[in-house]
Amino acid sequence: MNAALHECLPEHPALWRGADQSAPAPPGIPTGYPALDAVLPGAGWPVAALTELFPERDGIGELALLLPALARLSAEGRALALVAPPHLPYAPAFAAAGVELSRMIVVQPSATQRSWAIRQTIGSHGFGMVLAWLDTADGATLRRLQLAAEGGSGAAVLLRPGRLARQASAAALKLRLEGRHGRLAVEVLKRRGARLAAPLLLDVSRPVACADAVVRDPPAQPAAAGIRARYA
Amino acid sequence: MGRDSALALVPGLIVCERECEREDAALKEIACWAGQFTPAVSLDPPACVLLEVQASLRLFGGAEALAGRIRSQCRELGFHAELAGAPTPLAARWLARAGDHALIPERTGLDEAIDRLPLDVLDCPDGVLELLWSIGALTLGDCRRLPRQGLARRGALAMIEQIDRALGRLPDPRPGFVAPATHAARLELTVPQAQAESLIFAAGRLVTGLAAWLTARHAGVERFTLRLEHEHAEPAALTMTLGTPSRDASRLMALVREHLARLDLLEPVCALVLQAQDIEPLAGTSRPLFARHGGEGEQVAMLLERLRARLGDEAVYRMESTADHRPEYASRAAAPGCAPGPDIRSGSPRPLWLLAQPRRLVSRESRPWLEAPLRLLAGPERIESGWWDESPAAEVRRDYFIAAGAADELLWVYRELATPQAWYLHGIFA
Numbered sequence: 273m274n275a276a277l278h279e280c281l282p283e284h285p286a287l288w289r290g291a292d293q294s295a296p297a298p299p300g301i302p303t304g305y306p307a308l309d310a311v312l313p314g315a316g317w318p319v320a321a322l323t324e325l326f327p328e329r330d331g332i333g334e335l336a337l338l339l340p341a342l343a344r345l346s347a348e349g350r351a352l353a354l355v356a357p358p359h360l361p362y363a364p365a366f367a368a369a370g371v372e373l374s375r376m377i378v379v380q381p382s383a384t385q386r387s388w389a390i391r392q393t394i395g396s397h398g399f400g401m402v403l404a405w406l407d408t409a410d411g412a413t414l415r416r417l418q419l420a421a422e423g424g425s426g427a428a429v430l431l432r433p434g435r436l437a438r439q440a441s442a443a444a445l446k447l448r449l450e451g452r453h454g455r456l457a458v459e460v461l462k463r464r465g466a467r468l469a470a471p472l473l474l475d476v477s478r479p480v481a482c483a484d485a486v487v488r489d490p491p492a493q494p495a496a497a498g499i500r501a502r503y504a
Numbered sequence: 505m506g507r508d509s510a511l512a513l514v515p516g517l518i519v520c521e522r523e524c525e526r527e528d529a530a531l532k533e534i535a536c537w538a539g540q541f542t543p544a545v546s547l548d549p550p551a552c553v554l555l556e557v558q559a560s561l562r563l564f565g566g567a568e569a570l571a572g573r574i575r576s577q578c579r580e581l582g583f584h585a586e587l588a589g590a591p592t593p594l595a596a597r598w599l600a601r602a603g604d605h606a607l608i609p610e611r612t613g614l615d616e617a618i619d620r621l622p623l624d625v626l627d628c629p630d631g632v633l634e635l636l637w638s639i640g641a642l643t644l645g646d647c648r649r650l651p652r653q654g655l656a657r658r659g660a661l662a663m664i665e666q667i668d669r670a671l672g673r674l675p676d677p678r679p680g681f682v683a684p685a686t687h688a689a690r691l692e693l694t695v696p697q698a699q700a701e702s703l704i705f706a707a708g709r710l711v712t713g714l715a716a717w718l719t720a721r722h723a724g725v726e727r728f729t730l731r732l733e734h735e736h737a738e739p740a741a742l743t744m745t746l747g748t749p750s751r752d753a754s755r756l757m758a759l760v761r762e763h764l765a766r767l768d769l770l771e772p773v774c775a776l777v778l779q780a781q782d783i784e785p786l787a788g789t790s791r792p793l794f795a796r797h798g799g800e801g802e803q804v805a806m807l808l809e810r811l812r813a814r815l816g817d818e819a820v821y822r823m824e825s826t827a828d829h830r831p832e833y834a835s836r837a838a839a840p841g842c843a844p845g846p847d848i849r850s851g852s853p854r855p856l857w858l859l860a861q862p863r864r865l866v867s868r869e870s871r872p873w874l875e876a877p878l879r880l881l882a883g884p885e886r887i888e889s890g891w892w893d894e895s896p897a898a899e900v901r902r903d904y905f906i907a908a909g910a911a912d913e914l915l916w917v918y919r920e921l922a923t924p925q926a927w928y929l930h931g932i933f934a
Contacts, residue, residue: 328911329909329911329913330857330913330932330934331909331913331914331915331932331933331934332911332912332913332914333914333933333934334934335856335857335934336856336933336934350800351800351801351804357857358857359857359858359859359860359932360835360857360858360859360860361823361835361856361857361858362823362831362834362835362854362855362856362857362858362931363823363824363825363834363835363836364825364834364835364848364849364850364854365853365854365855365856366823366856367825367847367848367849368849368850368853368854369856373822373823373824373825374822376822376823377804377808377820377821377822377840378820378821378822378823378837379811379815379819379820380815380818380819380820380821381811381815381819382815385814385815388814389811389815392807392810392811393807393811396803396804396806396807397800397803398800398801398802398803398804398806398807399800399804450911451911451912451913452912453912454912478914478933479853479855479882479906479914479933480853480881480882480906480914
């Protein structure tokens with residue numbers, strides 16, 4: 273917009289500019305990444321609304337993106353939930369990231385009860401953040417989850433396979449995640465407000481920096497055996 | 505009049521046998537339930553319960569509000585209550601019996617109210633009543649104005665003493681009712697039911713009674729059993745466990761509803777028995793003044809009960825670290841309510857996801873392959889442990905590496921030291 277016009281027009285709630293966010297959003301949970309906070313309405317993970325993440329693969333840093341928020345919420349004393357995780361959550365890793373294990377509940381429902389369990393956990397409004405894994409879901413299920421999240425004071429994050437990213441859904445925020453040379457490319461597919469043009473590149477915490485690491489050849493023969501002494 | 509004359513007068517009359525034990529049991533149940541309004545409850549058989557509520561009026565918002573609440577909750581229990589309030593117990597009983605729903609707060613209005621009552625509220629032999637009627641005394645007011653010596657000579661002085669007790673001129677102490685130490689309630693269904701919804705409705709009445717008894721005893725229940733009795737088959741027992749002791753009727757009902765919905769009934773149920781096992785003293789919760797997220801703990805506890813009721817106890821757990829170098833034993837599931845375990849951290853990075861079973865990888869040119877050759881970025885970290893464990897697969901001798909896949913995902917792979925030195929995928933750095 274013309275700079276002079278920008279100065280003249282007042283910041284009035286009745287005036288809507290096309291490039292702006294639609295309405296002042298309720299404050300979100302800070303993500304821990306300032307570049308991401310800047311593009312999210314509410315400057316954080318949306319509270320009382322559904323967020324969908326579509327990682328291309330497991331292991332590119334999709335949970336590392338959420339870890340700062342999880343650590344912060346558990347330090348504040350709020351409860352966290354993991355519903356239907358695809359693998360076993362490993363306690364020492366979560367503890368090393370700063371998450372209080374006593375505040376985190378893991379729910380492992382069977383395949384038929386998965387959407388019921390997710391809806392109950394989100395709808396209980398007792399958790400600071402609920403992470404749930406869901407594969408295929410129709411629009412009605414997603415709308416029910418969005419409705420369940422409203423009225424609470426926590427975030428509801430749904431992780432789904434990357435190939436379903438283009439499916440229409442009732443979630444308030446949709447992010448597509450892709451790994452690029454050790455950094456995480458975050459593409460905002462949907463948010464309350466204008467659409468973001470270019471994907472963000474974030475440096476999420478990784479155990480080893482991919483770009484700098486020296487690729488090793490595996491040792492041909494493992495070194496001589498260590499302490500083992502078997503008393504048969 | 506006899507039964508035959510009554511049937512002759514009214515042909516469509518329904519005649520039931522009077523069951524005095526059930527009436528007694530029902531009266532005791534109502535007295536237990538009434539303990540949630542006041543600690544001073546007294547039984548007045550055959551059909552009257554006295555509650556002394558002066559000290560509770562302020563908490564419940566006045567006599568009218570309290571009376572309305574008692575009436576509606578009594579209806580939920582399945583009984584119809586006639587209520588009246590007065591400064592003395594006998595006056596209150598007479599007013600209720602006469603159908604006068606008055607709530608008289610002080611002695612000043614009591615005289616007129618008592619004077620209006622008919623003579624049959626008095627507890628006296630029929631002969632005396634007929635005598636008084638024949639004199640022309642139809643109300644208690646007329647009775648009071650009669651001379652005392654005359655009544656004493658005709659053996660009716662006891663009536664005057666009753667009236668004096670009702671007016672508060674003579675003391676009228678009543679024994680207090682003590683709620684029994686255990687609670688077991690039984691509900692017979694008039695028609696045997698097999699549908700879960702009708703059972704839920706019947707169980708609701710039992711749960712209301714249980715919640716009220718717990719309020720009277722200032723206690724909470726952690727475990728209770730609902731037994732469904734059939735005519736021919738063995739009774740089925742459902743045990744419901746709560747995470748934290750509670751006396752909230754809606755929370756107990758939610759659990760009962762979950763369990764009844766999952767139940768397969770072979771035969772219609774003819775009776776329900778509710779028994780409370782683990783009772784614990786439970787004071788009321790005091791909320792912090794400025795807490796924003798004060799109620800979340802309670803909601804989490806209720807959610808966990810519901811999830812465990814439907815998914816089973818093993819499906820809901822909390823992670824805990826253990827002091828073991830072997831990765832598969834370093835993390836384990838613990839019950840959600842327990843105290844947190846020790847904070848154990850290893851020096852080197854660990855993946856957020858661990859595969860339940862390590863997945864064998866194809867190895868070409870002594871490199872591991874997962875859709876593409878994996879690039880090893882860090883390692884080796886040697887873990888050799890578990891030699892003391894008797895089971896054959898418990899000993900771990902591995903070299904762990906952090907590997908990157910084709911799409912730059914980070915994986916935790918290991919190679920076994922023992923021949924054939926196979927490569928396995930064990931974790932994913934999400």
